[in-house]
């Protein structure tokens with residue numbers, strides 16, 4: 001049975017996936033390596049499983065927005081979202097924890113609850129100002 | 133490849149139609165197309181129906197919509213299938229219908245696109261469209277299409293120096309056209325003073341996904357549109373004598389990465405460019421040949437970015453076109469003569485079909501007073517699915 005559970009992160013960690021053939025990293029998990037076409041097998045039974053590599057650390061903000069139209073249950077006036085680039089070149093979308101971001105600024109990755117579903121919390125990227 | 137003509141068009145008003153049933157509004161638009169083509173009594177010459185709809189299953193708890201539609205307009209035993217490609221479902225259905233005729237499989241096809249979105253709350257509607265995003269890397273974050281529209285707008289404005297005032301000018305232009313379109317959701321014009329610069333402007337035109345404001349976004353709409361296509365070399369063309377046939381001269385589409393963050397340059401809309409290149413090649417045309425265009429603008433910034441990507445002018449050059457009034461109804465290259473998604477509305481499954489309805493109307497010379505393009509030859513439509521990850525371009529021409 002193929003385990004697709006990584007599509008719903010339940011632990012406070014987010015991973016990139018490393019191709020066992022050529023070492024290329026990707027996020028989120030692909031089914032075929034962009035670089036060498038090696039296959040990933042979520043079960044690890046037919047093809048070798050790919051190594052999970054923690055994704056985080058310092059990153060650069062590429063673009064952002066404040067969204068005012070929010071689902072019920074949020075007390076905030078708006079949520080701030082952004083796209084960042086990590087030191088290893090990978091990029092990701094996530095939440096921003098500051099009110100006044102600036103494109104190009106350096107940020108620090110945190111992992112937090114980004115969506116509360118009934119019975120389960122979803123963890124994901126939250127980007128904050130780096131600690132001095 | 134056989135030549136394919138548009139021989140009938142139908143539309144419902146766009147707006148809040150939530151008191152009606154999804155298949156009722158779609159079959160009403162279909163019946164309008166039958167009447168326009170003058171084949172209501174001879175409707176059984178239609179051999180195939182392609183229906184475009186994105187949310188019937190999620191929003192209306194209805195499936196098997198194509199079969200249901202065929203039965204409601206008494207078109208059995210016509211073949212019928214549903215085509216779903218997110219907000220580009222409409223143009224994709226036209227593409228599939230075009231291919232069915234061009235291949236020689238059938239001669240007469242009906243394409244009907246529709247959506248009933250106002251039966252749920254505004255947030256539920258936004259959330260429904262957001263289900264097309266990547267589940268883990270995007271949707272899980274409460275990211276939505278407006279959020280990507282906002283990020284795209286900020287990156288574009290910072291790179292090319294586009295000002296909020298220039299975006300507001302595009303909204304005013306779209307509303308001017310929409311006000312004259314009897315099918316538009318919003319048929320009231322807006323003024324620059326009303327939405328930009330005045331004391332009350334920021335209250336009326338509030339922020340939705342910074343820097344995009346209310347007047348930088350389309351309303352949530354219900355509605356349907358329908359087309360009838362026929363092979364030009366078919367003897368069945370004899371049924372369609374009443375209206376001037378309009379040719380589908382080029383169709384192209386392309387896909388791009390599912391996750392927006394995978395794009396090397398997030399401002400490059402590769403699927404728009406590649407789809408348009410294919411459509412131009414099929415039509416034997418270049419951007420210079422296009423007389424007017426309908427460009428998918430759920431966020432007004434996309435009207436500008438798409439106009440650049442299809443080759444009307446260079447990247448970042450839209451503001452010059454805005455300043456010169458090039459895209460206004462009386463300009464050199466009018467864009468969104470229908471009011472665009474901005475004013476006409478965006479019932480997702482209907483939009484691509486509605487765009488080609490507008491191209492046909494303009495090419496026939498049937499547009500309402502004040503929004504008819506002067507003697508157009510070729511019109512181009514871009515229907516943008518996902519956040520640009522599946523985009524269809526269609527070119528229609530006068531024979």
Ligand SMILES: [Zn+2]
Pocket residue numbers: 019020021022023024033034035036037038
């Ligand atoms: Zn590899």
